[in-house]
Amino acid sequence: MLSKYAQEISEYLSSMMGRSIIITDINGIIIGSPAKERIGDFHPPSIPCIKYKKMSFDDAEAAKKLGVWYPGSTVPLFYNGRVIGTFAIAGEPEIVLQFSMLVKNQIESMLREKILSPTMSSPQKKINDLVREISLFDPSSDDHTSLTKRAEQFGIELDRPRGVIAVFFSNFRGLGLEKNPVKISYENYSDPIEDEIDYSSMHGRVIVLLREIFPDPQTIIASVARDRFVVIRPCDISDEKRLDEDVERSGEAAEEIYNRLKEASLETIIGVGHPARNLFELPNAYRNAWDVAGIAEKLSLPPGAYTFNRLLLEEMLISVKPHVSLRFIEKKLAALGSDGDAHDLLETFKVYCETFFSKQQAAERLHLHRNTLSYRLQKVEERLGISMQDFKQVTAFYLALYMRELGNRGGSR
Structure with a gap:
């Protein structure tokens, strides 16, 4: 996509700046140049510029060694945080340095405008x-x-x-x-x-x-x-x-x-x-x-x-907002969680509730003997201070436990 607009941007900015501005792709190949015969040529300074994502400067002597036409600066072009190519401005580095970033911003802005404008009004x-x-x-x-x-x-x-x-x-x-x-x-x-x-x-x-x-x-x-x-x-x-x-x-x-x-x-x-x-x-x-x-x-x-x-x-x-009663229940659950067998007790309590308070179904799901299940439920009653015969109490603690599993301690969304 850069190649689609590179020549147009290169010619426009070169005429505006009065200096040669070339554009290369990610491989250092020139895809936009006021001198059209250069399109397709390799631009050596672009490679380290792309690799290190930094601006580079080449004076006349360095440019001659690299085999490029003019001295100048080479600057990486970015799109969505990634290097997509480079541009180079001809001239002594100390002269072109002062407007290199201006040209960089202009090229990237023009690219975004050309890419996004067809969809903006769709x-x-x-x-x-x-x-x-x-x-x-x-x-x-x-x-x-x-x-x-x-x-x-x-x-x-x-x-x-x-x-x-x-x-x-x-x-x-x-x-x-x-x-x-x-x-x-x-x-x-x-x-x-x-x-x-x-x-x-x-x-x-x-x-x-x-x-x-x-x-x-x-x-x-x-x-x-x-x-x-x-x-x-x-x-x-x-x-x-x-x-x-x-x-x-x-x-x-x-x-x-x-x-x-x-x-x-x-x-x-x-x-x-x-x-x-x-x-x-x-x-x-x-x-x-x-x-x-x-x-x-x-x-x-x-x-x-x-x-x-x-x-x-x-x-x-x-969506439940925190309040004193909920904090009271959570405190009870937290206290239960301090003992070594707390996980087994909470899991037993949870499964018992989810099997419609059926000890037989809960024991089968947990692969426990029914007496073991009854023993665990008795310990839950003692530690939480509730009765398994009190539907409201049991439901309140079950919902609080479920809320904790949801990773939510109340609060508006």
Whole structure:
């Protein structure tokens, strides 16, 4: 990609500066020069400049030894933190030094502008911006008129019931979409600018795939980050029955997204949030979908599709704010954890609760004799100061233990 613009930039800056400015690729080959006969020639000073990522200076004598045309300075060019080539300015080093960094910044700025400008004004970019505005919309203070008008420009009726599906790429392993794999890794290719363009291409392909699953033109599909996409789809939740049916349909659609992307060697965690009845509820539905995906990631759940009702308990626990009672329970659990057999006791207590307080099922799952299980539960009662017959007490300690396993000690998200 650097070679595509190198000659244009070289000619423009050389005419502006009144000095010869050449541009080389990562291998030191000249790809831009006001003297076009030099294109394709090797520029020796570029190699140490690229290797050490530092500016170098060559006076007339050094230039002659290296076999280059003129004395001057050679400066590495960077894109996304990686060297992509060099440029060299002809002239005595003490003269060109004063504006070498200015030229460097100008070249890198021109490259970014040429690479990014075609996408900055694209229709998809405008859709992405619309979704960001939706996510930031505050119904209590913001005027919804401008938001609905922006959506109307795309033929989208925003103020209607909608469900939100959040798609998070948990593991990039390359894309096999259609017959033209898209590069993902920045480590294995010599030109990070090419990789950036291919990454944008990958985004476009995922958008197309999502559009195949959701062909309704009222469905909003956007890329909100390098590894995150969102689907905002119309739905019918006019009564409780239709709400349940829509949640089920959303889960099935999320499963289809997961399976289609998995076929393309992409692992995803997909969150389905509680649907919104109107525009004023939409920001909360948006956040809820990402909360679900975030909880699944936090719990180290395997890639897949997760709905808000499946992770409802975990979401409630993570949102709990710290208070005296919770700290009291945690203190009790911490005290229990100081003894050598604490891990076995806590595991026994946890499994007992998760098997619906069935000693037989708990003993089978733990591979224990039933008497051993009863003995452990008795020790738990003694140390925690609770009764296994008190459902509320047992539930409170179980939830506190689960919160600790979630790595959360309360606090708003």
